[in-house]
Amino acid sequence: MAPLVPLLLLLLLSSFCSTSSSLDLVHGAASVEEELSNYVVVETSSLEPSPVCQGHRVSPPASSNLTGGGWVPLSRPHGPCSSAGDRAAPPSSVAETLRWDEHRVSYIQRKLSGAPLETPQSDQTDTQPASPFGIGGPKGTSDVSPAATGGGGKLPGVTQHMLLDTASDVPWVQCAPCPQPQCYRQTDVTYDPSKSGTYAPFPCSSSVCRQLGPYANGCTGAGNTGQCQYRVQYPDGSSTSGTYISDVLTINPTPAGTVGSFRFGCSHAVQRPDLFSNTTAGIMSLGRGAQSLSSQTKGTYGNAFSYCVPPTTSHNGFFILGVPRIDASRYLLTPMLKSKMAPSLYLVRLQAIIVAGQPLAVPPMVFAAGAVMDSRTVITRLQPTAYRALRAAFRAQMGAYRVAPSTGQLDTCYDFTGVQNVRLPKISLVFYSRRNGGAAVELDPSGVLFNSCLAFASTGGGDGSTGIIGHVQQRTIEVLYNVGGSAVGFRRRAC
Structure with a gap:
């Protein structure tokens, strides 16, 4: 019976090795899946405009698919x-655009507070x-x-x-x-x-x-x-x-x-x-x-x-x-809020931010004042605590790239000279939703960076201030203002 022992040991060893290999494969597959779900690799050239108009990335719908x-x-x-x-x-230069954007933000904040609109604001950028x-x-x-x-x-x-x-x-x-x-x-x-x-x-x-x-x-x-x-x-x-x-x-x-x-x-x-x-x-x-x-x-x-x-x-x-004839299930919906001091503005309730699959450790009360959806503000403004948490999480994920000097209010910038592809952490803004408590809207890569900088800034006020969602973060997302239904909808990859 002795000769059977080495064979038994060999079988056990083979079984162990096979199991170990399977575990490695599973772990490898999980890593790839995590990489795909939490990060996106983009060509740096895709973040810059080409000299020729490329038209629509998504074909315009037929007239039968539209109302209004x-x-x-x-x-x-x-x-x-x-x-x-x-x-x-x-x-305009980037510096001029950012300076005008600060005036626009100040204008909206004064409207929200009911203060006189006396802060300079350039009307267009x-x-x-x-x-x-x-x-x-x-x-x-x-x-x-x-x-x-x-x-x-x-x-x-x-x-x-x-x-x-x-x-x-x-x-x-x-x-x-x-x-x-x-x-x-x-x-x-x-x-x-x-x-x-x-x-x-x-x-x-x-x-x-x-x-x-x-x-x-x-x-x-x-x-x-x-x-x-x-x-x-x-x-x-x-x-x-x-x-x-x-x-x-x-x-x-x-x-x-x-x-x-x-x-x-x-x-x-x-x-x-x-x-x-x-x-x-x-x-x-x-x-x-x-x-x-x-x-x-x-x-x-x-x-x-x-x-x-x-x-x-x-x-x-x-x-x-008018309301597009698109299945309502394709929109992530959040209630539309209204400011007593500035009833013309459209407000939503931002309640969390996710970076590379991890929610930021920001107390919900930081977002309590809501956020204005604005078509003309360029860069999104977050309450100081929320912005600092986002900045820290983004910097931690971008350690492989050369840091560049700040540009205006943008203090997290990078030098991508000679870099062909950039690995960006995915960022999602989570809005309150009556359906499931939270509607996570993932930003397009073009909505994460502006002039090679993190396209967010602080409101400049306290954590009780109102945020502003700028149009950089809205890029490629159809934003639906259903005023009659008191809801704002988001549909990704629409343009």
Whole structure:
């Protein structure tokens, strides 16, 4: 029987080795799975725009898949996808963009606190998304202003590229006559109400004029001929003023894409025009006030709109007025909150942040004041405790890369010179959800870095301050503002 012992030992040894190998394979598979679920490897070149417009990363939907005003392209003003082309003024430097962003944040924070809006705020930056809208209608057969391509076809009237602003109420465009220097030079053909057969001013005695409230600016003329005037003043000393009028707004060349009697400011003078970009003709306001596009059209389009900011200036995103015909289950939903001090703003409840699969150790009360969803703030602002925790976790994951000097308020920057691929920890913002307690929205890599820096900063206030979700973090995500349903939705990889 003795010869059987070595054989038994051999079998046991083989069995042990086989089991050990299996464990190694399982451990290896788990490591790969963890790597794929918690990190993303991106080419550094993909984070920079190309010199040629690459159009849409996701094909525009067919008209049958849309409701409301339908779909219109959205782009960032400077870059190969901008219609301005070489007519655009030189883009701002990163330092200028960040400085303007600080003013924008200060403006929103003052609105939230009810303090006077006296802190300087540059009205536009080169990164803010804009969409083309057609304004005006035929007058006879020969006085139609030049048409331009936008929204997938020819728009009647003149195409005006306008900034999308979720934190303001009164839409406006520059109107002829608008001589310089009272007005700024723009690349779009200036809207001329005298060439539109559908233009109409509002009498000063009209209910529409009375509803302007703080934006009312008196009356021109007297009696029944007097025309309602408006003025929107910004805290940096700039302002826009002119006649409050209505005309046809065309979002896209379909019957559903036309808004009749759209009310907006016809600007004949801009104070400090040097603060406005020549790539846009005005601002399309999307706040909760009665004058905004979403409020004016809520009876027709369900008081909802959405947009998707493209990852770079060499791609296009989109804007939709109305509720998209997409399965609601594809959106992560969070309740829409409202500020008593600033009722025009859209707030959500951010409750946690996940970095590389690990939730940050931040007490829930730090996020108690909520966060403003803003289409024009560039960099997301977090309460100090939350920002410090995010910064520490991100730095711990990026130890393999050379550290670069800070840029403005961005204090976590890297030098990727000679680096072809960057391994980034995935970052998810977790919003309160009635369905399961938390809706984790994973950011696109283009929403993590800005100019090779972590694209977050501190609010500058205490932990009781309100955060702001900037449009860098919103890149490639369709953000749905269902105002009628009091919810904000997020759909990843939408553009």
